[in-house]
Amino acid sequence: MIGKNIIESEPIPGAKVKEVLEEFSEDNELNYEQNVTLNHLARFKRFSLEDSEEILEKLQSEFNLRPKVAVHIVDLVPQDLADLRLIFAKEPGQVDKEEMEKILELLEQYDIIE
Structure with a gap:
């Protein structure tokens, strides 16, 4: 992708991703990839x-x-x-x-x- 560089990469747990997407969805509409990710995270057992x-x-x-x-x-x-x-x-x-x-x-x- 032209003009995009990864500045930092850090693995984070799915519980954190789910929280971030849920907070983001309160004020914004999720795109397709975000919706798929949130549905996937809601489907499986996790720790808090x-x-x-x-x-x-x-x-x-x-x-x-x-x-x-x-x-x-x-x-x-x-x-x-x-x-x-x-x-x-x-x-x-x-x-x-x-x-x-x-x-x-x-x-x-x-x-x-x-």
């Missing part, structure tokens, strides 16, 4: 925004996960080791089974919004 931010902080500080991986974990809400292994499949470093079990235990401490 506050819980998402808290989980992200813990995943990054306690488990030294990259922000992108931490956001994937929060957004996809893995239920078992198989789900979590898929998230870590393309990661350069290996995460051992004990650490993945601790991550699942951390996720179980929070309520999921349906």
Whole structure:
């Protein structure tokens, strides 16, 4: 695209995207892509925004996960080791089974919004 440069890129959880789109839609009409995104985010189970931010902080500080991986974990809400292994499949470093079990235990401490 001519004349457009990405200044900064940061992964954010779906709960934050949903909140931003809902606030924007109060005063403005959403375009097609924004509507599709908001419908997608409303369809799947998620953590609340506050819980998402808290989980992200813990995943990054306690488990030294990259922000992108931490956001994937929060957004996809893995239920078992198989789900979590898929998230870590393309990661350069290996995460051992004990650490993945601790991550699942951390996720179980929070309520999921349906």
